[in-house]
Amino acid sequence: MDFHLTAKKHFISTLFLFIGLNTFGQKVTYNHLVDASHGPTQQIMALFENYIGSNPQLKAENPYWNSEEQATYKNFDFLEEEFEPSLYMGLPAHVLSISFKEDVAFIKVQFSYCKADGTPYVLAIVNYLAKKVKGKYRLFNRLPLNRQSWNCTTVGRVDFYYPDYHEFNYEKAGELNVFINNLCVNFGVKPKPFDYYMAANYDEIQVLKGIDYYLGMGGVDRPSGKAAENKVYCGGLGEFYAHEVFHVQLEEHFPEMHFWVSEGIATFLGGSRGQSLDWHLKKTNDFLAQNPKIDLSELLTLKNLDSETAYHYSLGGLIARKFWETGKYPLLKKIMATVKTDADYYKAIETYLEIPKDKLNHYLRDQLAHF
Numbered sequence: 258m259d260f261h262l263t264a265k266k267h268f269i270s271t272l273f274l275f276i277g278l279n280t281f282g283q284k285v286t287y288n289h290l291v292d293a294s295h296g297p298t299q300q301i302m303a304l305f306e307n308y309i310g311s312n313p314q315l316k317a318e319n320p321y322w323n324s325e326e327q328a329t330y331k332n333f334d335f336l337e338e339e340f341e342p343s344l345y346m347g348l349p350a351h352v353l354s355i356s357f358k359e360d361v362a363f364i365k366v367q368f369s370y371c372k373a374d375g376t377p378y379v380l381a382i383v384n385y386l387a388k389k390v391k392g393k394y395r396l397f398n399r400l401p402l403n404r405q406s407w408n409c410t411t412v413g414r415v416d417f418y419y420p421d422y423h424e425f426n427y428e429k430a431g432e433l434n435v436f437i438n439n440l441c442v443n444f445g446v447k448p449k450p451f452d453y454y455m456a457a458n459y460d461e462i463q464v465l466k467g468i469d470y471y472l473g474m475g476g477v478d479r480p481s482g483k484a485a486e487n488k489v490y491c492g493g494l495g496e497f498y499a500h501e502v503f504h505v506q507l508e509e510h511f512p513e514m515h516f517w518v519s520e521g522i523a524t525f526l527g528g529s530r531g532q533s534l535d536w537h538l539k540k541t542n543d544f545l546a547q548n549p550k551i552d553l554s555e556l557l558t559l560k561n562l563d564s565e566t567a568y569h570y571s572l573g574g575l576i577a578r579k580f581w582e583t584g585k586y587p588l589l590k591k592i593m594a595t596v597k598t599d600a601d602y603y604k605a606i607e608t609y610l611e612i613p614k615d616k617l618n619h620y621l622r623d624q625l626a627h628f
């Protein structure tokens with residue numbers, strides 16, 4: 258996961274805690290629908306209401322979503338996992354439009370609520386498809402349709418999708434495959450094929466997924482990436498963004514891996530936001546030198562350092578490198594399998610690096626001074 262998406266996720270989680278799941282229930286309302294009395298429109302309205310009412314955040318088998326995508330993906334609704342804890346966290350769903358092209362229905366929905374002072378709070382505006390399966394409408398992701406207008410080039414295990422303006426770099430795509438093979442050999446897992454979506458700007462990727470608007474859209478354009486089930490999305494990073502490849506290949510094998518272990522090893526092996534671990538370490542050292550009061554013995558409470566890096570990348574990466582120097586890949590693998598809680602993380606540092614928690618501030622500042 259990448260920096261500014263992490264920041265957004267955190268913000269959205271905070272919002273969730275504030276509003277709670279029960280405040281709104283699962284309510285569907287409609288903006289002006291042009292053909293509200295039209296039979297197929299009514300079928301789509303019933304389908305969407307049933308889907309929203311079926312607790313889609315649980316990702317259980319769902320009669321309103323098509324079975325083909327459910328058979329292929331555990332997280333079959335790609336929009337669900339775009340928000341923390343879920344797109345279906347309880348905000349009212351307001352259907353903006355339902356339109357048809359032959360037998361295919363296009364559904365545009367806003368997830369938002371009205372704040373106490375009367376101003377609207379919009380989490381997202383997203384798009385679904387509905388198509389008939391055995392005579393009945395079922396919901397589909399928008400991504401497979403939208404990507405038909407992008408180019409696709411397969412190199413090794415990766416299907417790269419990209420817009421017309423992008424000139425494909427075969428050399429970098431080859432390097433990514435070398436990285437995948439080495440990674441999977443080193444961690445003893447079977448490499449799997451996946452889709453890699455790339456564009457100059459991350460918001461283009463969001464539109465491709467069917468997201469017209471999301472909380473956190475806009476701002477200064479920064480390289481950004483995200484891994485999902487069998488998919489990597491990245492903006493401004495080209496064909497070789499190894500960080501997300503770590504997540505996509507390994508996370509399913511170590512589902513309880515601590516966030517700092519995952520982000521630290523991903524950054525150690527693949528950099529973050531297009532920059533190497535050493536770049537993040539230098540930046541962190543410069544910052545900490547100016548801020549001597551920050552206590553690194555409580556490092557897991559620290560989040561984003563500034564708009565360009567975060568402690569879980571730099572310090573997490575540094576600690577991952579130290580583990581690797583101590584026990585190479587077998588130790589990294591052991592840590593990925595066993596370190597689940599904050600206490601486990603501090604314990605692993607004490608056990609394998611012989612640094613007790615109360616000495617961490619001194620130790621990490623000393624190590625950082627090399628950068």
Ligand SMILES: [Zn+2]
Nearest residue numbers: 258259520523
């Ligand atoms: Zn990450």
